[in-house]
Amino acid sequence: MEQVIVLGSGPAGLTAAIYAARASLSPLVVAGREAGGQLMLTTEVENFPGFPEGIQGPELMDAMRRQAERFGARFVDDDATGVDFTGHPLKVTVGDQTYEAEAVIVATGASARWLGLPSEQRLRGRGVSSCATCDGYFFQGKKVVVVGGGDTAMEEALFLTRFATEVVVVHRRDALRASKVLQDRARAHPKIRFVWNAVVEEVLGDKSVEGVRLRDVKTGETRVEPCHGLFVAIGHDPNTGFLRGQLDLDERGYVVVHDETRTSVEGVFCAGDVADHRYRQAITAAAAGCKAAMDAEKYLEARHAAPLASSASS
Known part of the structure; x- marks a missing residue:
């Protein structure tokens, strides 16, 4: 006992x-x-x-x-x-x-929910994170990508604007699930840019994050978005x-x-x-x-x- x-x-x-x-x-x-x-x-x-x-x-x-x-x-x-x-x-x-x-x-x-990519797992702690409060400070003067469309993603994106030069929010749909007040704040922020109808297909970089490969879910086209950090904010x-x-x-x-x-x-x-x-x-x-x-x-x-x-x- x-x-x-x-x-x-x-x-x-x-x-x-x-x-x-x-x-x-x-x-x-x-x-x-x-x-x-x-x-x-x-x-x-x-x-x-x-x-x-x-x-x-x-x-x-x-x-x-x-x-x-x-x-x-x-x-x-x-x-x-x-x-x-x-x-x-x-x-x-x-x-x-x-x-x-x-x-x-x-x-x-x-x-944390992850995207399930081998490249994401390989670069966790080397630019891939699930916590802006924990790791945002390390991205001062750098560009980062946030994945997600809910309250967590908007909160993470807004927090990251304190450090990053640009925050790119990638969402698989063309509308956010976040509360209206958070949506309005994020959409109005000059440092935040949205990429709609897209998913991260691969995290690029050897020893640290250098970018992400995005795929348009409607057209299937892919392109590279250069960045120094990826924040996965899907819950x-x-x-x-x-x-x-x-x-x-x-x-x-x-x-x-x-x-x-x-x-x-x-x-x-x-x-x-x-x-x-x-x-x-x-x-x-x-x-x-x-x-x-x-x-x-x-x-x-x-x-x-x-x-x-x-x-x-x-």
Whole structure:
């Protein structure tokens, strides 16, 4: 029987593990086969406090993991394949192993939707990004391309105008799905140009992005759009498939939380991008991980004190 199981090993999960371990809860962290979360795809992190010169994403996650291990957190580097939250103890299945716990912290994050191109995967972190807030600063004085037509794409494009000389928005249709206010702002911005009815067929460049090959979906014609960066802004999917039917999820699949970290099941807490589709930053995920661990600790204290209180009164 574990006191706490943490699902996920991004900034939220590892911060939760650090706090839970320091509270002598000896957490078991189900880290996942692709441990570390989305920061493992980020070359340079310059907006995480405490690193004035910046830090590599994988380096930051490795340091956080070692910090959690130092205080007694234990790790299973595999994916959670199922849970049973219908009663206590809470159960988590990892492969053919089932673990039981008094409390669970869900911090499995969200995954950016990608275009699915080999060239896109090869150049991730070398000019290909899914987060303008994270990486926009690196494109000062450069031209970038944003793919997408929803609110996220417009927000990314508008943010990138602070740094880039030109932002080219590529959309597969001739109309945007974004809210009218964001559409109006993007269309009116002098740095933003739209390419309609087009898709990115290939990301060009050897060591870094040098351009994208676009294909017109109506005519089939292709052309090259030179650029230094490609921002894929077609949405995120929360990693909650194994939680369906066990926790309340919203219409997009994100975990519904109450009072910051509490889920629909007593003893199950939540932190990070698996519930947050607004901020999606390492620092906000870490803060949520701290809150979830502290809430889990208080929950366990109350759970253990209840029998003692009733026996003392009798």
